[in-house]
Amino acid sequence: MSLHLLALDASSSACSAALLRRENGAATCLARFEVAPRAHTRRLLPMIDDVLAEAGITPRQLDAVAYGRGPGSFTGLRIAAGAAQGLAFGLERPLLGVSTLEALALQAHRRFHFRHLVTALDARMNEVYVATWHCLNDVTTAVSDEAVMPPQALRLPSADTDWVGVGSGFTLWDAFADDVKVRLTQHVTDLEPRAEEMAWLAARDIDAGFGGPAHAAQPVYLRNDVAWKKPA
Structure with missing residues (x-):
């Protein structure tokens, strides 16, 4: 078609x-x-x-x-x-x-082949818009609902999974909880x-x-x- x-x-x-x-x-x-x-x-x-x-x-x-x-x-x-x-x-x-969060996940997956993604956008007022995704072969699957929250309130699912953070929300890196930082193998802040x-x-x-x-x-x-x- x-x-x-x-x-x-x-x-x-x-x-x-x-x-x-x-x-x-x-x-x-x-x-x-x-x-x-x-x-x-x-x-x-x-x-x-x-x-x-x-x-x-x-x-x-x-x-x-x-x-x-x-x-x-x-x-x-x-x-x-x-x-x-x-x-x-x-x-x-x-x-x-x-x-926007799913589009950001797809972009990161296609460019860098990341599979387990946390997409976060700076929401101002010391909050982030955030969601988590599994990506494979250009297909994105939501793991968590989209939400707005303070960075320190974020918790990651799938304890045995290494995650990658993507988006402007990670410019607030210092505000995320220590257990989240440990489980994020890297974070990329410059993708829009x-x-x-x-x-x-x-x-x-x-x-x-x-x-x-x-x-x-x-x-x-x-x-x-x-x-x-x-x-x-």
Whole structure:
């Protein structure tokens, strides 16, 4: 089955867009990625234009749209969700939200062949967004639910497993519990979620029959109160 799927992400300091193309069973992905703090609104739409132009297609030829649904930057999640929602609504195409933490796990697995991963993003306010994954042959399987917590509250499953930590959450390394540090064989802090991995994950979900109407787009903040308030 042929497929043209556009994915967008603005969940971190980086901004990205990717177009997955699948024809006759062969799939390729065109992508743009840029670390652009506070410039997501200005950079995201040109990235979309770039990948569509490189592919030689128009928006009308898209079959689905995906976006980084979170967790991540509150403002960035709204920017990506709004852009993806507008495209999907206007084109009458299905819309898929993709976990930023799962996309980060897939990226680390594909680049470094890590199999047991803890993905963590800096959630500010001395907390991290975190989840654990087993990865094999480009397939990610969640071991724990996504959560937001202080680093010192993290506990790792599977006592006999060596884990690798990935993501900006590990810039708070000193705050993690000693037993967690011992079980993390290494940690990589400079990877950001990317639309490229989100496109592959969204294609998997499309094949499984997922994908909803544009109006159902909902960023996942993991916090009930997404606005920081100065203590009284």
